[in-house]
Amino acid sequence: MSTKIFGHRGSAGTHPENTMISFKEAARVGADGIELDIQMTKDGVIVVIHDETVNRTTNGENKGWVKDFTLNQLKKMDVSYKFKDKYGTCSIPTLDEVFDWAKSNELLINVEFKTGLVSYRGIEEKTLKMIHDYRIEDRIVLSSFNHYSLVKCRRLSRTIDLAIxxxxxxxxxxxxxKRLRTNGIHPYHQTINKEIIEESKRNGIAVRPFTVNDEKKMKQFIDFGCSAIITDYPKKAKALLK
Known part of the structure; x- marks a missing residue:
């Protein structure tokens, strides 16, 4: 089974991260899936943004925690980040928007819970309900650095694909x-080797290292038989696979 390519935050090396144009670019270049990050607004809407604050990726004078802004306030912010001159203004997508767009394709979607610093009440339940409502459970991988979120997801769903x-x-x-009843590991790429990859797969655990941007490293992980690699440059990775 060949290694799948997940576009990290879409195609974050070439487009504004975690935006619809970034996800669409990953789809355009033939990525098998996308990876995205979720937080929750003050009014309880799940939005796609990596940092717990808006400080880094929004342009202008915006400062503060995502949790302290309403969706309406966040939608007025420009997250074109360092690509503004190239692509113009971009808005923060909701997870609902991403799932609605995903009806037009067959991409796998790795949703990362950003629950390490902020405890978003009910984010796991809301996300799983949305996945169920869109009937895309077989296309989803849920991941988090906060393994309590994954344990909670497993209690809520016996079948959803989970990765630490x-x-x-x-x-x-x-x-x-296995002890956490998850299906995969998403390790920082420098922490694993061929033996870990092979032993994990032998035990039925998928291995998807992040963020693999060096072509030599991409090729190595493909040769090692990684289940997938998560990269800012899905176009480059797909070209290597061919």
């Missing part, structure tokens, strides 16, 4: 993944 995110070296990560 981690940054440091983890001893026998496939065993930890």
């Amino acid at each position: 995110l981690y940054m440091e070296g983890l001893y026998e990560p496939w065993k930890y993944a």
Whole structure:
């Protein structure tokens, strides 16, 4: 089974991260899936943005926590980030918008819960309900650095695909993944090797390292038989696969 390519925050190396044009670019270049990050607004809407604050990716004088803004306030912000001159103004998408667009394609969607710093009440339940309502459970992978969120998701759904995110070296990560009743590991790419990949897969645990942007590293992970790689440059990765 060939390695799948997930566009990290869409095609974040070439387009404004976590925006609809970034996701559409990943689809255009033939990515198998996209990865995105979710937070929740003051009025309880799930939005797609990486940081817990709007400080880095929004242009202008916007400062503060995503949780302290309403959806209407967030929608007025420009998240074209460093690509404004190239693509113009971009808005923060809702998860609902992304799922609605996903009806037009067959992309896999890796949804990352950003629940490490902010405890968004009910975000797991809301996300799972939305996935159920759109009938796309077989296209979804839920991941998080906050493994409590994943345990909660497993209690809510016996079948949803879950993956643990981690940054440091983890001893026998496939065993930890199994103990949490998750299906995959999403390790920082420098923390794994061929043995970990092979042993994880032997134990039925998918391996999708992030964020793999170096072509030599991409090729290595493809040769090692990774289930997928998560990259800012899906076009480059797809070209290597061919």
